[in-house]
Amino acid sequence: MSDVPKIVQDRLRAAVPTGAHPDADTLAAFAEQALAAAEREGVVQHLARCRDCREVVALSLPPVEAVAGPQAAADGVSARKLGDVSRAWFAWPTLRWAAIAAAVVVVASVVLLRPGKQPSVVEVASQQAEKNVPSTAVVAQPAAPLADQAAPSVASRMAKRDSSTSRERPMLRMIEPQPGRVQTQTAAGSASQLADNKRTDSLEGQRSYSVDADKLPVKVPAAPVAGAQGEMAASEQITGSSQEVVVVGGASNVAENAPAENKLRARAETSAPIVKAKSAAKEEAQLQSAAKDTGTQEQLKRAFAAPETNAAVLKAQSKAVPAQWSLAQGVLRRSLDGGATWQTALQLGHPLLCFGARGNDVWAGGQAGALFHSSDAGATWTMVQPSTQTASLTADIVALEIRSPVEIGLTTSNNESWSTPDAGKTWEKK
Amino acid sequence: MPAPAQPALGDEKAFALHERSGASAYGLDRDQFAAILREIQDKYLPRASPNEATEFCGALRLEELALARACAAGNEPAWQDFISRYRQKLTAMALHITRDAVHAAELADSLFADLFGMSTRDGVRHSKLIFYTGRGSLEGWLRTVMAQEFINRYRKQKRVVSLDEQEEEGAQFTAADPEPAAAADPRLEAATDQALAELSSEDRYVLAAYHLDRRTLAEIARVLGLHESSISRRLDRVTSTLRKRILACLRERGMSHAQAKEALESDVRDLQLDLRARLTQDSGAKAFPGGKVSTPGTGGDGTHV
Numbered sequence: 001m002s003d004v005p006k007i008v009q010d011r012l013r014a015a016v017p018t019g020a021h022p023d024a025d026t027l028a029a030f031a032e033q034a035l036a037a038a039e040r041e042g043v044v045q046h047l048a049r050c051r052d053c054r055e056v057v058a059l060s061l062p063p064v065e066a067v068a069g070p071q072a073a074a075d076g077v078s079a080r081k082l083g084d085v086s087r088a089w090f091a092w093p094t095l096r097w098a099a100i101a102a103a104v105v106v107v108a109s110v111v112l113l114r115p116g117k118q119p120s121v122v123e124v125a126s127q128q129a130e131k132n133v134p135s136t137a138v139v140a141q142p143a144a145p146l147a148d149q150a151a152p153s154v155a156s157r158m159a160k161r162d163s164s165t166s167r168e169r170p171m172l173r174m175i176e177p178q179p180g181r182v183q184t185q186t187a188a189g190s191a192s193q194l195a196d197n198k199r200t201d202s203l204e205g206q207r208s209y210s211v212d213a214d215k216l217p218v219k220v221p222a223a224p225v226a227g228a229q230g231e232m233a234a235s236e237q238i239t240g241s242s243q244e245v246v247v248v249g250g251a252s253n254v255a256e257n258a259p260a261e262n263k264l265r266a267r268a269e270t271s272a273p274i275v276k277a278k279s280a281a282k283e284e285a286q287l288q289s290a291a292k293d294t295g296t297q298e299q300l301k302r303a304f305a306a307p308e309t310n311a312a313v314l315k316a317q318s319k320a321v322p323a324q325w326s327l328a329q330g331v332l333r334r335s336l337d338g339g340a341t342w343q344t345a346l347q348l349g350h351p352l353l354c355f356g357a358r359g360n361d362v363w364a365g366g367q368a369g370a371l372f373h374s375s376d377a378g379a380t381w382t383m384v385q386p387s388t389q390t391a392s393l394t395a396d397i398v399a400l401e402i403r404s405p406v407e408i409g410l411t412t413s414n415n416e417s418w419s420t421p422d423a424g425k426t427w428e429k430k
Numbered sequence: 431m432p433a434p435a436q437p438a439l440g441d442e443k444a445f446a447l448h449e450r451s452g453a454s455a456y457g458l459d460r461d462q463f464a465a466i467l468r469e470i471q472d473k474y475l476p477r478a479s480p481n482e483a484t485e486f487c488g489a490l491r492l493e494e495l496a497l498a499r500a501c502a503a504g505n506e507p508a509w510q511d512f513i514s515r516y517r518q519k520l521t522a523m524a525l526h527i528t529r530d531a532v533h534a535a536e537l538a539d540s541l542f543a544d545l546f547g548m549s550t551r552d553g554v555r556h557s558k559l560i561f562y563t564g565r566g567s568l569e570g571w572l573r574t575v576m577a578q579e580f581i582n583r584y585r586k587q588k589r590v591v592s593l594d595e596q597e598e599e600g601a602q603f604t605a606a607d608p609e610p611a612a613a614a615d616p617r618l619e620a621a622t623d624q625a626l627a628e629l630s631s632e633d634r635y636v637l638a639a640y641h642l643d644r645r646t647l648a649e650i651a652r653v654l655g656l657h658e659s660s661i662s663r664r665l666d667r668v669t670s671t672l673r674k675r676i677l678a679c680l681r682e683r684g685m686s687h688a689q690a691k692e693a694l695e696s697d698v699r700d701l702q703l704d705l706r707a708r709l710t711q712d713s714g715a716k717a718f719p720g721g722k723v724s725t726p727g728t729g730g731d732g733t734h735v
Binding site: 027034048 | 493561570618619632649652657676
């Protein structure tokens with residue numbers, strides 16, 4: 001960044017603030033982008049000349065770690081007081097070595113994780129297709145519709161998948177069942193195993209973050225296990241971080257949950273009313289655990305006794321009682337019994353301001369650009385950060401309109417209009 | 431006798447907003463809430479039309495406003511709600527601002543006392559929450575108030591520095607402040623002022639925040655609600671424009687291009703010499719390296735003849 005001449009700094013410093021200092025309310029509203037244009041201009045004019053007010057505004061910005069997105073991470077890194085250290089760490093000479101080290105790690109991982117004698121997913125799937133016995137390889141099938149859950153068709157499709165697909169998902173080999181070996185995998189154990197992989201991938205261009213679930217301010221209360229949402233993970237119940245994952249519904253439900261691997265998932269915990277959203281690592285850990293549990297013939301029989309029936313029951317449930325939604329005191333609530341009882345579906349550290357629901361698609365907007373999307377009637381939530389190449393949405397989202405299943409419109413407190421034509425993958429600001 | 435003027439915010443609208451705010455749960459009836467809304471509207475939009483007043487009041491954080499004003503009025507359920515929602519956040523905010531656990535606890539407790547209204551005037555408890563008007567979020571307001579309090583405290587502490595501390599810092603016998611630096615060429619000052627005055631407020635803010643306050647691009651971007659890269663580009667553009675404008679203004683004041691460039695680039699204050707350091711350095715060296723010197727009127731061994 002080019003420096004300005006010293007005389008410019010001196011003259012900027014010598015400037016005298018015009019008028020009285022804005023009150024705390026106005027400064028807070030300014031920092032939250034909630035002022036009208038004319039009033040905002042007045043505040044900026046004052047700030048340009050008043051060092052004290054600039055200091056107050058800067059200090060009163062909320063901490064960036066509250067929402068750990070890429071923008072937030074960039075903000076955190078570039079703190080000026082640590083600027084020299086950060087710059088040194090992110091300078092090319094350092095990055096060069098980091099890149100080399102990363103390349104070595106990748107090569108080593110590929111070598112270590114690809115032992116030649118282990119059967120690949122495709123092989124396992126084809127073997128199982130021949131035996132006409134569904135197995136945990138079904139887990140590898142993402143986004144399988146419920147109607148397609150019949151084991152033979154899944155296995156045959158698995159067999160058709162080319163090796164490039166299996167390369168894209170190297171994790172899958174780790175969850176293959178060991179023949180003749182029954183493992184009881186705890187959720188915590190599998191989570192830590194997967195956490196080592198520390199991956200942050202994107203699904204269909206949707207942003208997803210590796211979020212430390214404990215730090216995430218999203219609080220989702222326990223969803224009822226017998227809830228009537230066909231696509232929510234009602235079949236899984238974790239009774240504590242160190243306890244076993246119990247697969248009740250069978251592999252069809254597990255497969256159904258597979259596409260949601262990048263989402264923050266709501267998990268039922270009996271110990272606390274608040275269930276913390278977990279990241280993709282835990283999601284896959286549970287899938288692993290489920291896969292290993294279903295490794296036994298007994299569980300397989302139980303799980304695959306009537307997959308169509310399970311799917312039909314869940315579908316019927318979801319059709320019978322559509323979820324109802326309400327926003328009260330900044331908390332999004334959901335009723336699955338026609339409004340008789342309500343549960344908290346989404347609660348942030350600050351109040352939500354608007355929501356929109358269409359079928360199982362639910363969007364909720366809140367302060368400081370907080371936007372969450374659920375495509376499974378509130379079972380899981382994905383944080384979405386609308387941004388264009390030049391701007392990102394940081395103002396409060398005060399109105400939300402679902403124009404079509406993929407077209408969403410947002411209005412912010414500073415009268416910006418944002419819209420997405422593709423369910424949040426890309427955004428346009430007007 | 432003239433009839434009292436109708437308030438811009440009609441009763442019907444005010445009551446609807448009261449309904450929306452949930453203020454009745456905190457014991458605020460609709461007349462009280464309408465009075466609060468009118469007071470806020472009078473403060474910020476004194477000459478608003480009914481439509482403007484309705485729009486303005488509708489955009490306020492009504493629920494948080496009701497909570498804050500109910501707390502200020504001493505409503506017990508409101509306080510319970512406030513404490514459950516903001517007590518921990520206050521501590522976290524203080525830690526974020528002070529970066530020090532001890533000072534954070536002190537700052538948070540002090541603000542909480544102010545919010546509760548420990549200070550009494552005429553036997554009446556005065557809570558700081560009465561000043562919240564719902565324009566921004568209550569949390570944002572609390573952060574701002576805390577930041578103001580922190581800056582005020584910092585200033586007070588800065589003014590009162592113990593002699594022991596001064597001694598520790600080696601500043602017991604501080605020299606008097608040096609003479610103010612020689613003023614720059616008045617034509618340069620005038621040209622700079624003119625060029626700065628031509629900038630937009632936002633450009634000027636970006637310059638001041640970056641170059642004076644040493645804020646990061648990310649921090650400035652968050653304040654202005656823009657992307658970090660926009661701020662970076664803007665800073666480059668403003669710096670370059672400013673330089674050109676100052677040069678142009680200097681030329682308008684009779685300087686040649688070369689003179690203007692020289693005046694801008696080589697600030698006379700950069701050339702100041704630290705005479706004290708130079709003198710100290712000089713006196714440190716032996717004036718008479720040989721130890722003896724022949725002076726007129728003395729013998730070779732220095733003894734007076």
